[in-house]
Amino acid sequence: MILKKSLRLLLLSVAVASLTSCLEEPKQDVDTPAQAKDVQEKLYQAWGFADPLTMVKDDFMFIETTQTLETNQAPFFVLQEGVTVSQKAESEDKTAWDYKFLYQTRTFRNNQEGAQSTREYDISITKSNLQASALKEIGLEDLKPMAEDFQLIFGVQKLLGLAGACVMTNTFQKSCREAGYDRCTIECLNLKSEKLVQDPPEQIKNQPNCGDLNNCQIRINKVTFDFVLSATKKETTEAQRINYSISMSQDLPFLARITQYCARQIVTVNKQKILVNTCANLKNFKKGPPELPQ
Helix, strand or coil: CHHHHCCCCCCCCCCCCCCCCCCCCCCCCCCCEECHHHHHHHHHHHHCCCCHHHCCCCCEEEEEEEEEECCEEEEEEEEEEEEEEEEEEECCCCCEEEEEEEEEEEEEECCEEEEEEEEEEEEEEECCCHHHHHHHHCCCCCCCCCCCCCCCCCHHHHHHHHHCCCCCCHHHHHHHHHCCCCEEEEEEEEEEEEEEEECCCHHHHCCHHHHHCHHHCEEEEEEEEEEEEEEEECCEEEEEEEEEEEEECCCCCHHHCEEEEEEEEEEEECCEEEEEEEEEEEEEEECCCCCCCC
């Protein structure tokens, strides 16, 4: 079903027999339409410019993603991700930098520790058009607002996934028809942006000199909007609504620029509707030692 594929969440089985609350779709009283170009502009302004070539060997980032029910804030699923730049080397033709990333994951389901894994990823970033080349070469052929499995997803990929969420493509329309629907529509609503000042994550705060953050605080650019996908078959229309929230800080470098990324939506489990919150939070970032001059 095309609606199920659109969830983009790490959906897991969860006991819901005790849920008796009446749940409402995550929305406000009056919706304000938002154009795709306006969503993109807000996102790109919040991101700013980040040079991917500032990544150096031994850069480390730790992200923790939790899934909670609206009626119970204790996470029923936790994904921990550690990303380390294990190698950076200039390409033989001197036109690019070749990176190797160590990607480690650990999961917890209902407080029970689950699988652990370690993988390596190789990525090449050209020296010209720094940010543009990084967006292209990291691999964005299948953009998704949220990852469907455990794989290394760079913050900039999450950003571009959201930037493309409000655009109806020919490929999407084709998938809609192949799924048996007569018509599908995408709408984005209630676009908001705000600037905040926050304390850094505890593990960054405990670093020497607070990770070199000015006044031990992080300036945050936060963007939120609602995404609505409707699919119609004859006289029946199914709709899925997701509230997205993404926070970025231009005080942090390319690898760790996104500090929080959340999605809130109703999911059907065992024929019952439950409101699920999925949030990925930056927990730590450590800069590797400075590179020697070339």
